[in-house]
Amino acid sequence: MRRLQDRLGSVGIHAILLSWTLLALFPLALIVLNSFKTRKAIFGDPLGLPTGKALSLKGYESVMTNSDFPMFFGNSLIVTCVSLFFILLFGAMAAHAVSEYRFKGNTFISIYLILGIMVPIRLGTVALLNLIVDLGLANTLTALILVYTAQGLPIAIFIFSEFLRSVSREIKDSARIDGLSEYRIFFEVVIPLVRPVIATVAVFSMIPIWNDLWFPLILSPGEDTRTVTLGVQQFIGQYTVQWGSVLAALSVAILPVLIMYVIFSRQLIRGITSGAVKG
Amino acid sequence: MSQSAPSTRAPRAGRRWYILVFLAPATLIYTVFAIYPIFESLRLSLYSAEENQAVFVGLANYAKLLGEPYWADQFWNAFNNNVVLFLLHMLIQNPIALALAALLSIPTLKGAATYRTIFFLPTLLSVVVVGFIWQLILSPLWGVTPDAMKALGIGDLFRPWLGLESSALVTVTLISIWQYVGIPLMLFYAALLNVPEETIEAARIDGLNGWWIFWKVKLPLILPTLGLVAILTYIGNFTASFDIIYSLQGGMAGPNFSTDVMGTFLFRSFFGFQAQLGDEYMGATVASALFFIILVGVGCYLFGVQRRLQRYDS
Numbered sequence: 373m374r375r376l377q378d379r380l381g382s383v384g385i386h387a388i389l390l391s392w393t394l395l396a397l398f399p400l401a402l403i404v405l406n407s408f409k410t411r412k413a414i415f416g417d418p419l420g421l422p423t424g425k426a427l428s429l430k431g432y433e434s435v436m437t438n439s440d441f442p443m444f445f446g447n448s449l450i451v452t453c454v455s456l457f458f459i460l461l462f463g464a465m466a467a468h469a470v471s472e473y474r475f476k477g478n479t480f481i482s483i484y485l486i487l488g489i490m491v492p493i494r495l496g497t498v499a500l501l502n503l504i505v506d507l508g509l510a511n512t513l514t515a516l517i518l519v520y521t522a523q524g525l526p527i528a529i530f531i532f533s534e535f536l537r538s539v540s541r542e543i544k545d546s547a548r549i550d551g552l553s554e555y556r557i558f559f560e561v562v563i564p565l566v567r568p569v570i571a572t573v574a575v576f577s578m579i580p581i582w583n584d585l586w587f588p589l590i591l592s593p594g595e596d597t598r599t600v601t602l603g604v605q606q607f608i609g610q611y612t613v614q615w616g617s618v619l620a621a622l623s624v625a626i627l628p629v630l631i632m633y634v635i636f637s638r639q640l641i642r643g644i645t646s647g648a649v650k651g
Numbered sequence: 652m653s654q655s656a657p658s659t660r661a662p663r664a665g666r667r668w669y670i671l672v673f674l675a676p677a678t679l680i681y682t683v684f685a686i687y688p689i690f691e692s693l694r695l696s697l698y699s700a701e702e703n704q705a706v707f708v709g710l711a712n713y714a715k716l717l718g719e720p721y722w723a724d725q726f727w728n729a730f731n732n733n734v735v736l737f738l739l740h741m742l743i744q745n746p747i748a749l750a751l752a753a754l755l756s757i758p759t760l761k762g763a764a765t766y767r768t769i770f771f772l773p774t775l776l777s778v779v780v781v782g783f784i785w786q787l788i789l790s791p792l793w794g795v796t797p798d799a800m801k802a803l804g805i806g807d808l809f810r811p812w813l814g815l816e817s818s819a820l821v822t823v824t825l826i827s828i829w830q831y832v833g834i835p836l837m838l839f840y841a842a843l844l845n846v847p848e849e850t851i852e853a854a855r856i857d858g859l860n861g862w863w864i865f866w867k868v869k870l871p872l873i874l875p876t877l878g879l880v881a882i883l884t885y886i887g888n889f890t891a892s893f894d895i896i897y898s899l900q901g902g903m904a905g906p907n908f909s910t911d912v913m914g915t916f917l918f919r920s921f922f923g924f925q926a927q928l929g930d931e932y933m934g935a936t937v938a939s940a941l942f943f944i945i946l947v948g949v950g951c952y953l954f955g956v957q958r959r960l961q962r963y964d965s
Contacts, residue, residue: 396829495945499935583775586894622783
């Protein structure tokens with residue numbers, strides 16, 4: 373009897389989980405499938421598969437040839453990767469300093485550096501735009517990189533320092549006895565130590581950067597510095613009539629994220645759920 | 652926050668330049684591009700432009716924001732919409748996230764890894780993409796939703812929800828929930844996995860079934876995460892909601908400002924729209940008002956919710 377109850381319960385649980393799976397995937401599948409279809413098929417049979425007569429790559433052709441999508445992609449990639457590199461490196465350095473050494477003002481600087489988790493940088497947009505213009509960085513990728521680095525540092529420092537405080541000091545101390553300089557200790561001992569949380573920090577920093585609309589719109593809306601997110605937004609605005617192109621543009625924006633996610637999802641989710649972010 | 656205080660390990664105290672070297676890059680970038688602009692914006696909110704010169708006007712901008720009908724109407728409309736947005740996320744998104752996380756954390760569940768991978772997927776996508784996908788799906792032009800509803804025999808109930816003043820805000824909120832349910836889901840999931848196995852086992856020996864173990868044992872233990880999710884929802888609601896509104900409904904937050912939030916309001920006051928010219932000082936004022944709103948929320952969280960939760964926890 374009890375086993376039957378368990379089995380019924382498990383069917384119910386899977387039914388709930390499968391419904392949400394469907395809800396999460398259906399919109400994406402619909403867009404990607406229709407992006408491979410002719411205009412007639414898109415409207416005539418939205419749920420049909422892109423086979424035979426319905427198959428068309430015209431949307432992709434126009435996106436790749438008549439637009440600057442490849443460049444937008446490059447921009448997003450540069451901005452995300454460079455920001456991420458700085459966030460990880462500078463974040464780990466600062467976290468190492470506050471968690472390892474005792475010095476005057478340690479508590480103050482630790483709190484100061486993580487304040488930004490609670491106070492979104494967007495609130496300073498007005499002054500930030502003035503600053504970027506004064507520095508001559510308007511419409512540059514550098515502006516975005518600096519802002520995203522500043523935005524990502526607090527959470528990175530928080531996660532790294534929480535982690536480093538829980539790590540045993542013995543390894544570092546034995547390195548000191550071996551006569552390693554503090555810099556070498558950081559690069560040769562601490563960096564390998566924090567490897568398990570790097571994935572967590574990377575995900576938390578990367579998603580908001582790649583998907584951000586606010587700062588590209590305000591700091592670098594220029595033709596040459598547009599990111600994918602902004603590019604898609606403006607492309608859609610211009611081509612609402614050409615559904616094939618719009619669907620292709622959306623798919624082009626989804627696919628890289630999708631592919632990366634399929635490859636790295638295990639590490640990403642393990643990073644997020646590893647307990648590095650405790651409530 | 653920390654378990655053990657940092658200890659002195661340096662060979663020679665006093666000449667520890669390396670501490671400065673480690674701290675300098677992060678502190679510098681963060682101060683110049685995050686902290687300074689926020690305080691500078693607060694300062695700018697006390698100024699106004701007169702004959703192309705910044706003149707100190709005290710709190711006059713705030714008086715204007717809350718006093719002049721043109722500004723006050725927009726401010727309260729955006730503020731109220733944000734409150735609705737926040738409440739809907741708290742009442743719909745977070746319970747769904749908690750329920751899904753609870754199911755996923757059942758130890759005997761098969762395929763948990765696949766489920767959680769899929770559930771987190773929409774969160775990774777750009778809001779612009781998500782917004783447009785739903786715009787197409789809900790579009791009367793394409794007919795995916797009307798046709799589906801007709802097939803279910805409820806075709807008469809279809810409306811262009813995003814275009815109607817009465818339903819636009821709720822529709823946008825549901826789209827946002829669809830996308831972002833993954834974040835609280837993962838936080839809850841991580842917290843549930845951290846509940847010690849012995850505690851659950853003890854409850855099981857006491858004769859509690861799965862349902863009661865969740866309510867009586869696990870839920871109290873993950874209360875701190877509930878607090879964290881609440882404050883993250885609050886902050887995201889007042890700032891990040893700009894992205895989804897702007898990509899779905901545009902800077903005018905249509906129809907007729909029914910989906911206007913503080914973010915879009917800030918954007919319009921700063922950059923202007925139609926006949927209204929942008930005003931950086933009013934932009935700074937709106938941003939500063941937003942700063943204080945967020946400060947109130949964070950204050951409540953730090954001094955109220957978190958302190959009580961920690962007492963509960965220990």
